[in-house]
Amino acid sequence: MPIVSPSLLAADLFKLGDQIKLIEQTDASYLHVDIMDGHYVPNINFGDKIVGELKQHTALTLDCHIMVNQPEQVIMDVAAAGGDILTFHPETSAHPYRLIQEIQRLGKKAGIAFDPGIALSTYADLLPLVDQVLVMTVSPGFGGQSFLPAMVEKVAAAKQLREDNDYHYDIEVDGGVNADTGQQCVTAGANVLVAGSYVFKGEIAERIESLTRL
Ligand code: DX5
Ligand code: ZN
Numbered sequence: 001m002p003i004v005s006p007s008l009l010a011a012d013l014f015k016l017g018d019q020i021k022l023i024e025q026t027d028a029s030y031l032h033v034d035i036m037d038g039h040y041v042p043n044i045n046f047g048d049k050i051v052g053e054l055k056q057h058t059a060l061t062l063d064c065h066i067m068v069n070q071p072e073q074v075i076m077d078v079a080a081a082g083g084d085i086l087t088f089h090p091e092t093s094a095h096p097y098r099l100i101q102e103i104q105r106l107g108k109k110a111g112i113a114f115d116p117g118i119a120l121s122t123y124a125d126l127l128p129l130v131d132q133v134l135v136m137t138v139s140p141g142f143g144g145q146s147f148l149p150a151m152v153e154k155v156a157a158a159k160q161l162r163e164d165n166d167y168h169y170d171i172e173v174d175g176g177v178n179a180d181t182g183q184q185c186v187t188a189g190a191n192v193l194v195a196g197s198y199v200f201k202g203e204i205a206e207r208i209e210s211l212t213r214l
Contacts, residue, residue, distance in 0.1 A: 010200040026212070039069050
């Protein structure tokens with residue numbers, strides 16, 4: 001069963017408590033929190049404060065997706081606030097190798113995210129270390145964009161590399177995921193599905209169930 005990670009970006013913030021309770025009654029075990037800086041991506045939204053609040057109110061795994069330039073300090077703050085998985089875009093950090101080690105030293109899971117324009121081979125030397133590879137299936141920055149079908153091949157390549165080299169990472173996809181595109185990703189080897197609009201712009205429990213049963 002794939003892990004489903006509903007993306008907070010699409011939630012109704014005025015009903016957040018109720019929506020999280022609904023998610024907790026499903027098989028979704030993650031909550032995806034996008035953190036953006038208005039520089040690396042042209043949008044600004046959540047930060048470590050909401051991560052801290054979420055930590056106090058839910059046992060869901062906080063799957064934090066950090067889209068900021070020079071992410072070192074933000075990552076440490078989000079980790080201290082209770083983020084469980086810290087995934088960043090390696091091109092935003094001067095020393096991504098060290099950053100992965102620092103995240104793991106805190107007892108957290110470290111992930112790296114691949115923009116649609118960046119090949120897995122660009123960061124081949126990070127793959128043995130990481131706990132999660134996030135294959136972006138849209139260009140990062142906004143919810144509600146259309147899934148990029150060409151990324152399915154990248155998911156398959158990430159799976160192949162993991163098999164060939166005995167790596168241990170989960171493969172997560174993020175952007176434009178619904179039951180149909182999610183199925184393509186699961187078939188290719190993804191085991192963590194992030195979904196924002198699909199989950200929150202419909203009946204939450206039903207939509208999550210349609211993904212957990214893929
Ligand atoms: C986009 C974010 C996604 C976003 C996905 O940069 O990383 O997590 O919330 O939203 P949907 O599922 O609507 O494409
Ligand atoms: Zn995300």
